[in-house]
Amino acid sequence: MTLNTQQLQHSNSAHHMQPFSDNKELAEKGARIIVKADGCYIWDSNGNKILDGMAGLWCVNVGYGRDEIADAAAKQMRELPYYNTFFQTSHPPAIALAKKLAEIAPAHINHVFFTCTGSDANDTTLRMVRHYWASLKQPQKKIIISRKNAYHGSTVAGASLGGMKGMHEQGDLPIPNILHISQPYWYAEGGDTDPEAFGLSRAQDLETEILRVGADKVAAFIGEPVQGAGGVIIPPASYWPEIQRICDKYDILLIADEVICGFGRTGNWFGCDTFGIKADFMPIAKGLSSGYLPIGGVLLSDRVAKVLIDEGGEFNHGFTYSGHPAACAAALANIEIIERENLVARVRDGIGPYMQKRWAELGEHPIVGEARMVGLMGALELSGNKSKRAAFKAKEGTVGLLCRENCFANNLVMRHVGDNMIISPPLTISHAEVDELIEKAKRCLDLTWQQAKDAGYCS
Ligand code: PXG
Numbered sequence: 001m002t003l004n005t006q007q008l009q010h011s012n013s014a015h016h017m018q019p020f021s022d023n024k025e026l027a028e029k030g031a032r033i034i035v036k037a038d039g040c041y042i043w044d045s046n047g048n049k050i051l052d053g054m055a056g057l058w059c060v061n062v063g064y065g066r067d068e069i070a071d072a073a074a075k076q077m078r079e080l081p082y083y084n085t086f087f088q089t090s091h092p093p094a095i096a097l098a099k100k101l102a103e104i105a106p107a108h109i110n111h112v113f114f115t116c117t118g119s120d121a122n123d124t125t126l127r128m129v130r131h132y133w134a135s136l137k138q139p140q141k142k143i144i145i146s147r148k149n150a151y152h153g154s155t156v157a158g159a160s161l162g163g164m165k166g167m168h169e170q171g172d173l174p175i176p177n178i179l180h181i182s183q184p185y186w187y188a189e190g191g192d193t194d195p196e197a198f199g200l201s202r203a204q205d206l207e208t209e210i211l212r213v214g215a216d217k218v219a220a221f222i223g224e225p226v227q228g229a230g231g232v233i234i235p236p237a238s239y240w241p242e243i244q245r246i247c248d249k250y251d252i253l254l255i256a257d258e259v260i261c262g263f264g265r266t267g268n269w270f271g272c273d274t275f276g277i278k279a280d281f282m283p284i285a286k287g288l289s290s291g292y293l294p295i296g297g298v299l300l301s302d303r304v305a306k307v308l309i310d311e312g313g314e315f316n317h318g319f320t321y322s323g324h325p326a327a328c329a330a331a332l333a334n335i336e337i338i339e340r341e342n343l344v345a346r347v348r349d350g351i352g353p354y355m356q357k358r359w360a361e362l363g364e365h366p367i368v369g370e371a372r373m374v375g376l377m378g379a380l381e382l383s384g385n386k387s388k389r390a391a392f393k394a395k396e397g398t399v400g401l402l403c404r405e406n407c408f409a410n411n412l413v414m415r416h417v418g419d420n421m422i423i424s425p426p427l428t429i430s431h432a433e434v435d436e437l438i439e440k441a442k443r444c445l446d447l448t449w450q451q452a453k454d455a456g457y458c459s
Contacts, residue, residue, distance in 0.1 A: 005045040008033045019154070020251075032408070037064035040426050040433050042413070053423045053437055058228055058260045058377075059291035063426040067291045069333040075379045076329035085114070085323040094323035097332050101284075101299060104335070106271050108278065111305040113298045114323035118259035118285035119153025121296040122222075125255055125281045126157045127317050129220045130254065132304055135311040139419045141219045145209055147183045148359070151229035152222065152257055152283075161222055164229075177336040181205045181215070183227065184235035187370050187381050187389060199236025207246045220253035220280075221246075225271025228260035228424070232379035234372055237313040240275040255305070259296070264288030264338055265428050266375035267348035274374065280304050290334045295327035343427045347375045354431060358438045359423075365442070367399075367449040376429070380421040380441075384458045392419060392457040399452050402407075406444040406451075414441060 005010065013027035034046040040063055042052050051146075055061060062069075076093055082089050094114060102110040113128070115121045126144065133141035144161065146152070150279075152161040157166045160174030163183070168174055184202040186195045193201070210218050219244065227233040247254045256279035261271025265287060268274045272282065280303065285296030300308070308315065321327070338344060346352070356373045362380055363371030369383030382399050384392035392399045400416030407414040415422050425437065452458050 005033060006030075008045060021445045023137065039063045039065060040429050048411055050408075050413055051433065051440065053407075053412055053424075053425050055426045056291050057286070057423055058265070058367070059286035061263050061265065061287040061427045062290045062334055062341075062343065063428040066290070066292070066333075066337060068337065069290070069330050072332040072333035073326045074292060076326045080325050082325060084320065088120060091323075091325055093325045093328035093332065097323075097328040100332060100335055101297070105282070105299050106270065106272060108301050108303075109282065109299045110302055111300040113300065114328075115285075115296040115298065116294050116321045116324070116327075117296045118160035118257075118283060118321055119151070119155040119296075120203045120319060121259065121283035121285055121298050122161055122257065123155050123157040123405070124282050124298050124317060125222075126161065128281065128298065128300070128304070129253055129255070131312055131315060132307055132425075133219050135307055135313075137219070138216070140217055143177045143179060143213055144216045144220045144222055145181060145206060145218060145252075146178050146222045147227075149183050149230040149233075150222070150224060150227060150257075152224075153259075157298060166179045169393055178211060181209050183230065184239045185231075186236060187228075187372075194206070196238040197235040199239035200242055201325065202235075203239050203246065206243060207255075210246065210250050210252065215252070218250065218252050218406055220255050221397040222255040222257060223330040224257045224259075225261045225275050225277060226266060226374055227375060228377065228422075229417070231420040232372065232422045232424075234374050235275075240277050244277060255281040255283070257281065258282045258299075259285045260377070260424070263290075263335075263376070264344040264347050265377055265424065267344070267352050267376075269344055277299070289331040290336065293330040294321075295324065295331050305421050338427075341428070345399035347427050350364045351427075351429060351431065351434065352376055355425075355429070355434045358434055359435045360387070361438065362441060362445065365445045365449070367445055367452065373423075376427060377424045378422070382419040382421060384452070388459075390459055392452060393459060394452075394455070394457040398446060399457060402451050403444055403448040406447045407440070410440050410444055412440040412444065414444070 007031035034042050035045050036043045042050050098112050101112045146161050148163040150163040152158045160178045163180045186198050190198040256272045266274040280301045282299040289295045330401045359373045359378050369381040369386045384390050397418045400419040404416040
C-alpha cells in the first residue's frame, strides 16, 4: 500500500526523531517527503520537481540516478556484503579504494584509514593526532586549535572540534584541550580592514594562541579549506599560507577537513590543492561516494603514517564498518565517474567559471550585500543596507528563512545560514540548469526583498 503525503508525515512525526530539527515544530508543520531523484532534481511526494542546489547535503557530486554506482554496490553485496578489516583481514574493495585515494590525493599522502562518516573521520583524526605525539614521546602535545563557527561533525569530538555555539551549549561541550580562535570571515567581521590584511591577521591569531598556551602543548590546527556549514566562508588569499607558515614553524600538525571541499567541489580534487595547503591529515566523506552509501576516511601524510606505523604499535580504534565492502565499491564507481567525465576540470575551467559569473549577477540585487563562490560552492549575504553590509532590523536568520521558504515554494533548494544563502549543486549541473537556478534565485530574492521592506527590516 502506498501512503499519501499526510499519512507519511503523520507516521514520520509519530516515530522518527530528525537531526538538527525542532521535532515538535516539525510535527505541526509536517516534513517535506522526498521520494525520488534524478540528475540535479529531487521530487517530493506531491509530485513537485525541485532543483537541488545543495547536492543533498553537499555530497551528491556526480548527481542522482547513477545506475553504475548502484550496480557496483549490488554486485559487491552479492559477492561479499560484509567483512571487517580488523584482526589482520582485508578485502579487495577496501584495497582498491585505498590505492585509488593515494593516487588522487596530493603526492605526500599515501595512506587512508576508513570510517563511516565525516564526524567519525574527525574523531579518528583527534585520536591519531594525540597518538602521533604520544608515540614521539611528547604526550603533553594534545591541544587542538580550531575556529569559531567551524563545522567538523556531530559526534562528541566532531562537535567539540567544531565551533558552533548552539552545539556546544547542548551536552557540555567542547571536551577539554580544544580551543577556538576567530574565523577569516571578512564580510561579517572584517569591518573597514582590507580583506588580505584581515586574512593575515586572523591567521596570526593562531600564532598568538600557540604562544599563549605554549607550543609544547599544541598538537594540531584544524580547519575546513572553505567553511561550508558556517556559510561558505572563503578565506582571503593571505590566510592559508600564513597558517601553513605558523604550523611549520611551531611543529604543529595541520588538519584540513575536506569533507565538503574534497572530490572536486572547489575545482580541484581537494580544497588543499586549491589553496596550496600541505596537510598532515585530510578527513573525507560526502563526495567520496557522492552520498550513495555512507563512507568516510582520514587521509594521512607520509610523515604521520610513518610514525603511526613504525612507532605507534597497535592503534586501539576502528569501526565495524571501516572500509565496508559495498560502500568502498560505491566510492570506487563514483570516483571512476568523476575521472571519466572530467568533473574536476569541468568545475575548474567550464561550469565553475560560468556559474561564478552568473552568481556574481545576483550580487547586483538590492538585497544582496555580497555574492561569492569558489568552484561550485557559493553564498549570498543578504543585507538590510548593502552599502553598509548592514544586518536587518530583525532577529538574525529571519530574512534568510523567508528566502529559503520562497526558494522551496519555487522548487529550488537553497539553504540559509542566518541571513546568508548558500549553494553547492552537483558538479554535473548543466549550463541550462545553472540558468534555471539563477532565474529562480532572482525571483526569490525579489520576493524576499519585498517582504523584508514591507516588514520594515531594511534600513
Ligand atoms: N566536516 C565537515 C567540514 C562537514 O561539513 C562533517 C565533517 C561531518 O560529516 P558527517 O558525515 O558526519 O555529517 C561535515 C558535515 C549543514 C550540514 O547544515 C553540514 C554537514 C552535515 C550536516 C549539515 O550544512 N557537514
